Amino acid sequence: MADHILEMRGITKTFPGVKALSDVTLAVQPGEVHAICGENGAGKSTLMKVLSGVYPAGSYEGEIVFEGQVCNFGGIRDSEHAGIVIIHQELALVPFLSIAENIFLGSERKGRSGLIDWNKANAEAGALLRAVGLDESPTTPVGQLGVGKQQLVEIAKALSKDVKLLILDEPTAALNDTDSAHLLGLIRDLRDRGITSIIISHKLNEIVALADHTTVIRDGRTVETLDMADPAVDVDRIIRGMVGRDLDSYYPERESHPGEEVLRVENWTVKHPSQDRLVVDGASFDVRAGEVVGIAGLMGAGRTELAMSIFGRSYGNFVSGRVFVHGNEVKAKSVAEAIDAGIAYATEDRKKYGLNLIDDISRNISAAALGKLSSNGFVNGNEEAKVAEESRTSMNIKAPTVRSIVGKLSGGNQQKVVLSKWLLTDPDVLILDEPTRGIDVGAKFEIYTIINRLVAAGKAVVVISSELPELLGICDRIYTLSAGRITGQVPVREATQERLMTLMTQEKELVG
């Protein structure tokens, strides 16, 4: 046991209504690179938040042993003090401060007078930058650096804290190939210098190339820990551990009769709004009437970005591509034009982007279709209440009246309000982004039933989902997306979770 730098034993973490982690075990040897793999929502990030003290001791069950000591971290400061540093996917740097200021933020280098000794700070920062191979002046504002270089600054910051265990959450997700290669090389260097790393990544090729051990997590449980020195362990082996989630939800039966093509997207390419990289890269797909098409992809694959950019260019900077609805090209540059063209998009984050939580059900339902409920700019309030009441009945929205405030409804009922809102615009194609996220099993079944009703009425439906069993349960065809590219198209009868996961983790070189 003493040969482990870190042991997490029997970690169980419960959020209201959800068991995020259950009896998770993780053992990391000193001086290794230990990878953690799992699907979206498997519990990787939660586990790392437990380890780093974001969820303080007492809020979870189980034991953390670091360097032979049982640890009860009350916060990030405690875990950092012990030598555990986590670098989040969303970088936590202040863009207007210099590299040196960022590195020593919270642990400023003070001189004898109690004021900050900038010469000392900049000199130390310079040494750290050399250690991570970043050729920049310590006085450069961080905002002027690219994401790859910012990542290196984060690592330099970790080194400044005498890090013993470095945790990297999706470090290469936002990096281009050169920057990724440099970063992976740096992690190897750190290993040679005795720094242990835990790396969470969806890029399985990187893991195979880099890691000494890989722990696979599925549905909040540890599945297995693989020794990467074993030649039998390859990408496929990891995928087998990641998927195989039980089909615990039930899906309503549906007979599929795809009709003519409704939506066709050709060569859709979109740039990140602020960074110089493509988030959607030459994606082409089509959807027929009466068909449910799934889009599967891991976090950061560009699923939401693809959908939102098609929906009136609501995301990123348009580069190229064409959209056709019923064979006619649609050049929607605003949401209003997209709605007019018969496209509807129900967002993945209904509270943030989908609903006016302080307003009532009827006004939320009418929000995207006020034009149909008004004449000469005057809203017909009675007609509005009537259609809202119709939706409440047909969608089975559980609320006393359509005047109930949406913010007080349950997640499932809120989602039904979002769907009602988009149905009222009478779309030809509905793009549903994570339609069942955060809602209970019963409500999920209702949402699936509604989707079936829509396709029975001849609508074309696109479902974006992180849950592969869900896609397998409700779709006719599934497209896989990886790093902004469509890497495959699988009819549902030929699809398995393994096959989809293989396509979802396929990287650029392999696509050809």
Place this chain on the structure above:
Amino acid sequence: MTRTIPPASEPEAQSATAPKDVAATETVSAGTSNVVQLFTRNLRTSGIYIAFVAIVALFAVLTDGRSLSAGNITNVVLQYSYILILAIGMVIVIVAGHIDLSVGSVVALTGAVSAVLVIRNGAPWWVGVLAALATGVLVGAWQGFWVAYVGIPAFIVTLAGMLLFRGLTLEVLDNKSLSPFTPEYQKVANGFLNGLLGGNGYDAFTLLVFALAAVGYAVSQWRTRAGRVAYGQAVESFPLFVVKILVVAAVVMAFAWKLATARGLPIVLIILAALIMIYTVVTKRTVFGRQVYAIGGNLSAATLSGVKVRMVNFWIFVNMGLLAGVAGVVFSSRSNTAAPGAGDMFELDAIAAAFIGGAAVTGGVGSVVGAMVGALIMAVMSNGMSILGVDQSLQSVIKGLVLLLAVAFDVYNKRRAGSSR
């Protein structure tokens, strides 16, 4: 009807539920619980009316009824009319999640433009009025452009506007006050319509106008109710409906009697009533009004629902400019001068009125009627304290506390609503 989605069984279901709903409403509404409901359903909005009545009553007692004298009521209306007008525009700005700090300066500028034309150049009164309104619209378009299309926060744009338009006022007036206006121009804010139908000790015309207004209110309420019944929606029980109409009519006629026994019907009150009616309809019944609330409630959701956010924001500021122009005319007419320092701090009164009237600091909540009551609360307090001879310094302290408590109440309410979620 363009919807095709609901299941085939829906039409029957609909026709089946519609009469049932009406039946259900009738049974529920038979009890007295409805009155309680009416007040408790929305404490935030009903609270303000209760507070208003309490404050009016308080000052009536403290001043031995002097604050409710006919002459004083007329005075309150005339004295605060321009704040009420500004508050109408301000509440729309605030509901959309913005703020406008420039309206005081815009009142000064529009009044100055009007004065230069009417006093210095001898133009007819209506030219001055139109020029003031046009100036207000231009100012609004300028500010709307920066807020909506360039994306500068309204706080900054209108803070700049506050300085900018104050400076332009000085420029237009050559740093001197201009007065007096022509008698016709003065009538806008100081004129009364009276004696048209005679009356002994009271003005019959005033009473007639208010009586017509009360009847109009009853008819429009009746039609709204009939429409809701036709659509099978919940309505208040018939006795309660009648009581509501009678109470409103009684209050209106009491107010009318006060005016009729004083100087008659002030012209500015007609302007004000028209504006309140128009903007209540605009905010409650039009697509534009809906979109204002949607933007303030959740900007991202509004954008993703196809609301043309920039256009709506632009017109919100144009409208604020127009109303500031109206207030500029009324103020210059009432004070009979256009002074470089006119309208100083008006923006703060208007903002305070909107917040006291229940507008949410975070946007998405607020109403024209609420803002009017908020402004009247400020007006009645200032007026009452003046009658009582309270020091200006203490008046300011009290008004500040009232504003703070009103917003604290709003925040408290929201937190309570949030925790019960």
